[in-house]
Amino acid sequence: MTSERYNAREAEPRWQKIWDERGIFRTRNDDPRPKYYVLEMFPYPSGRIHMGHVRNYTMGDVVARYMRAKGNNVLHPMGWDAFGMPAENAAMANKVHPKKWTYENIAAMKAQLKSMGLSLDWSRELATCDPSYYRHQQKLFLDFLKAELVERKSSPVNWDPVDQTVLANEQVIDGRGWRSGAVVEMRELTQWFFKITKYSDALLQAINGLDRWPEKVRLMQKNWIGRSEGLLMRFALAPQNTPKNFTEIEVFTTRPDTLFGASFVALAPDHPLAAALAERDPKLAAFIEECRKMGTAQELIDKAEKKGFDTGLKAVHPFDSKWELPVYVANFILMEYGTGAIFGCPAHDQRDLDFARKYKLPVTAVVIPEDADPKTFEIHDKAYDGTGKLANSRFLDGMTIEAAKEEVAKRLEKETRGNRAVAQRQVHYRLRDWGISRQRYWGCPIPVIHCKDCGTLPVPDKDLPVVLPEDVDFDRPGNPLDRHPTWKHVSCPQCGKAAVRETDTMDTFVDSSWYFIRFTAPDALAPTDKAAERYWMPVDQYIGGVEHAILHLLYSRFFTRAMKATGHVDIDEPFKGMFTQGMVVHETYRKADGTYVEPAAVKLSAEGGERRATLSATGEKLEIGAIEKMSKSKRNTVDPDDILSTFGADTARWFMLSDSPPDRDVIWTEEGVQGAYRFVQRLWRLTNELAGLAAPANAARPPAFSPAAEGVRKAAHGALAHVSEDIERLRFNRCVAHIYELANALTAAINDAAAAGKKISADLAYAFREAGDILIRLAAPMMPHLAEECWAALAHKTLIAEEPWPVLERALLIEETITLPVQVNGKKRADVTVARNAADKEVEAAVLALEPVRRALEGRAPKKVIVVPQRIVNVVA
């Protein structure tokens, strides 16, 4: 027995070196075992890892190590999402080149990740800012271009005035840029777009097949794609005053049933008809200008009044040529959705109602609740959007909403004007094409050339990659590529005359939309190696933060389809299993003057249940504040380096897994880390005790086991069954609990044996050996360094990282006699111990003979006895 403490600081680098030298985490593409691809979202090289990374990568590593032990060929790679604005910001602030800054950060973070003892195949490491990566991305871009999955078009874009770049819709949060936080402006620019909307329906439908994704993420994606079914209908315009070439207005509606409740037609301010009318009406032009200025900021939209401008035009009701509706231009109609025009039905749409009240337009209820009277039912200041029956609607009266929708569609589809149907059924999506142009330097150059005569041309394959120039300056805002003296000037690949390169670079979300495929063959000369891709893809388990539930995951799904369409992969869906982990949160501490204090400077104490915090340097009292996401502004971050160097990687890993279910937030606490550290030491002591008592590794299995030995074995195999299942279902907090239970059971068994005072019998020694081995192997995916140390202490010569998962003896999980709880009228009154396979009658008899049951019955005869075999007995009196 040893009383030596386990020295993580000494042991962890030692084992890391051994793993490294033996190359045991290097993965081959031609291994005969079944493949398993586990991936965590690769980090942005900001300079230092944070606790979120520790949590994310620990979870992935547990899965990787477990799957390896289960006999799989596991791919577990790591790389760097290395393009992006922070590098340019650093360049502007510190006069350091983005490339230098990025690669230095990568080196620093790689060292940190290595100190966590992750079982990564570093030979596949990639950085998206390296030409060896982005050259293939340029190739993909050109292939997509050829396949008409990319287009260049002028469109209003979200312009971030601080970062001086365009943002995708997905990157605008509450009207502000997702990085800069600046209020976003609308600008008209010519931009490159990936035509993700080509796959709107495919992306939506396939969500149903993603059964190993969180329901929450699937829903978010469904809502984001936003499919709605409706009717596209054409309102004829009354001829007076109508501008040339406009004879009708196309309107999209999901509520054709409310057509007889229509009281106006409204156009978006940027609708072509509005523009045509504005040419001859300065007042309308002014109104449209005013609408544009309103902007996109959320507060403005919330407060904005519904405003309209009566154009004087009249639209004819499709079912009544004498019924004319006024045509307005209105500030709440969006050009981007549907046709940019609506018919307003105030009774059943709140916005339309607000508008109608303001402009004194008629409000007719045409859908009323089932039990309401059409004569008395009235709309006041709330539109009615509930279910009911049709009213005031001529031939629709009395129908359900569904039937009325169908009836209107049927009739209008048949009716023609000119040679077209008046209406047709249509599906609309909320999803927009993905604008990828960014006016930044530190990104993947878009490989096209603009020639005055030949137009926009792809860079020929032989000229790839288009490499970023390194001699750039950041003294001015804007895009350094644009003002570089020579880089953009090239000759046209077609006519040879002077031409210019595209100076926009790609959105960094492009870089992360296919890196998981590149990992399967990081050195391939083409973007992918088909054999490797076919072998490894899809990713079996992907793990990352919910913040990427829409952007990154949807883009990756699109990209995979686009790569399939261009012959680069054979799959549609990149991620078979997806898991979104919760955040790492921490208490906040504040001085009397309100300034925040970082946890590292705080001393905590607890007396009589009262937790107190003081500044450790001065003893000044601190206020303990809310538990919040770790952030620089609240100064409640904990540096992984401090934790790793004080307690070691295993303690950090263990704590990350132990306290909360992995999909929920975990509260990082000093006490919790101490607890995890105590368990590291305890496991080490327990192992050494066991090493002193256990049979040698090659001891023969005894013919029979005493009850004590049997108990030890049952505890071990019970834990084995639970931990295996819980790792597979990513319920790491429960794995931790079961490992604690096994450790507790073994401690108790050792104490019992010591209390008995006799020499350990051979069968118990064998059981201790078996249980000790299982305990360490169960702990190994979570605390790999400690496990190696313990494995060696148990006199094994192998590396536990290369050991197979223990084999479960299922027979040990089945008890011969079982103890059932006994209820009387649903309240537990006693226990009964019976043979596992006892007949219900026998159980019933045994139960009714129990003293507490008789007492609870108080002389009444039981009406019924419910025996749920191997579960419970309930006596109903």
Place this chain on the structure above:
RNA sequence: GCCGCCGUGGCGGAACGGUAGACGCAUGGGACUUAAAAUCCCUCGGAGAGCAAUCUCCGUGCAGGUUCGACUCCUGCCGGCGGCACCA
């Protein structure tokens, strides 16, 4: 506004419709020690009864319902969190 998730001890959280509170943290008590740290043992939802082993009642946000039996299923509320949002 729409869609979704979550409400269990002092805290994080366990619990195929079947013994509510596993496991951990914190707390209180004890052992070891000159002392501290470390470690070990016990206690640990609330109220009550008993010298005691133990027993009784209440308890999973609130109000109902289904069931022999509900943290779990259903209906309606209340509270918190997240996503989307002038999407026709």
